Amino acid sequence: MSVALGEVVVTAHGIQKWFGPLHVLRGVDLEVREHETVGIIGRSGSGKTTLLRCINFMEEATVGRVKIRDIEVVADPLHSSSRAQQEQIRLLRLHAGMLFQEFNLFPHMTVLGNCIEAPMRVKKVPKAQAIETAEKFLTKVGLIEKRDEYPPRLSGGQKQRVAIARALTMEPDVLLFDEPTSALDPELVGEVIRVMEELAHEGTTMIVVTHEMSFCREAADRVIFIEEGVIVEEGPPEQILDDPHDERTRQFLRRFLSSNSDAIDAAAAAAPAAPALDAVRAANDASQGHG
Numbered sequence: 001m002s003v004a005l006g007e008v009v010v011t012a013h014g015i016q017k018w019f020g021p022l023h024v025l026r027g028v029d030l031e032v033r034e035h036e037t038v039g040i041i042g043r044s045g046s047g048k049t050t051l052l053r054c055i056n057f058m059e060e061a062t063v064g065r066v067k068i069r070d071i072e073v074v075a076d077p078l079h080s081s082s083r084a085q086q087e088q089i090r091l092l093r094l095h096a097g098m099l100f101q102e103f104n105l106f107p108h109m110t111v112l113g114n115c116i117e118a119p120m121r122v123k124k125v126p127k128a129q130a131i132e133t134a135e136k137f138l139t140k141v142g143l144i145e146k147r148d149e150y151p152p153r154l155s156g157g158q159k160q161r162v163a164i165a166r167a168l169t170m171e172p173d174v175l176l177f178d179e180p181t182s183a184l185d186p187e188l189v190g191e192v193i194r195v196m197e198e199l200a201h202e203g204t205t206m207i208v209v210t211h212e213m214s215f216c217r218e219a220a221d222r223v224i225f226i227e228e229g230v231i232v233e234e235g236p237p238e239q240i241l242d243d244p245h246d247e248r249t250r251q252f253l254r255r256f257l258s259s260n261s262d263a264i265d266a267a268a269a270a271a272p273a274a275p276a277l278d279a280v281r282a283a284n285d286a287s288q289g290h291g
């Protein structure tokens, strides 16, 4: 943590979500303070994405309420929402920028075009000012030289960094990240994580669903472990990752670390196959030469 935490910016209270008979979120309470970075971890299907989507009402919770700054929306999906509530949801979404695995850039617009579209159309920012803001954030993510390029010609890591710049141009109160690096080739993960770490250290308020434990360790003020739609445990990253108190957190981390080290072993075994074979051949050659 580099910036002292401020007042509470995001409150999600009593969030429950049913998909038909499936009780996916079972009463989640979450408060996030200004400048705080919260990492959310948990196994597949535990409800992490659903929670993020409920926070910005891309998905309406079955029960609960969400407040971001001074905008509060109470979930009430059984009644058709009033015009006033729809307006509150629109405002809530403006306060929360969402980043997905897939970058959702407009392919037919340049990088700069992608970054000025929403500020101009939604926030009615004048074009010159929108361009200035977009250039500032493209510089921040290290992509100002790509401003006139089209997204299909960018790498996955570059696309995700543009998506981050685009979200920042709306100057949201909180950024919600849903596994922003999980669709990337491993060698492109680092450049996106670095941008996110920098944002965290500068005090951007962020909620980040991630499997990148190193990001949680390096950049999160707090890590939350979710299982079966409830927050099982939360605390500083060192405590959650190194000294979890709940058996369910321990089990998750044990499995996660062992499957990760399997993957690393497999990659290591695969990568040097050719040199290893060469070494065997060289050894054989040498022994034959001597024999």
Ligand SMILES: Nc1ncnc2c1ncn2[C@@H]1O[C@H](COP(=O)(O)OP(=O)(O)OP(=O)(O)O)[C@@H](O)[C@H]1O
Residues within 6 Å of the ligand: 019, 022, 024, 042, 043, 044, 045, 046, 047, 048, 049, 050, 051
């Ligand atoms: N629109 C939907 N309709 C029905 N079921 C859904 C829907 N969205 C999610 N679910 C179910 O809700 C549960 C939680 O899903 P969610 O995507 O929130 O999990 P997650 O923790 O994000 O998992 P992952 O790590 O795989 O992304 C899963 O059982 C999923 O199948």
Ligand SMILES: [Mg+2]
Residues within 6 Å of the ligand: 048, 049, 050, 178
């Ligand atoms: Mg998910």
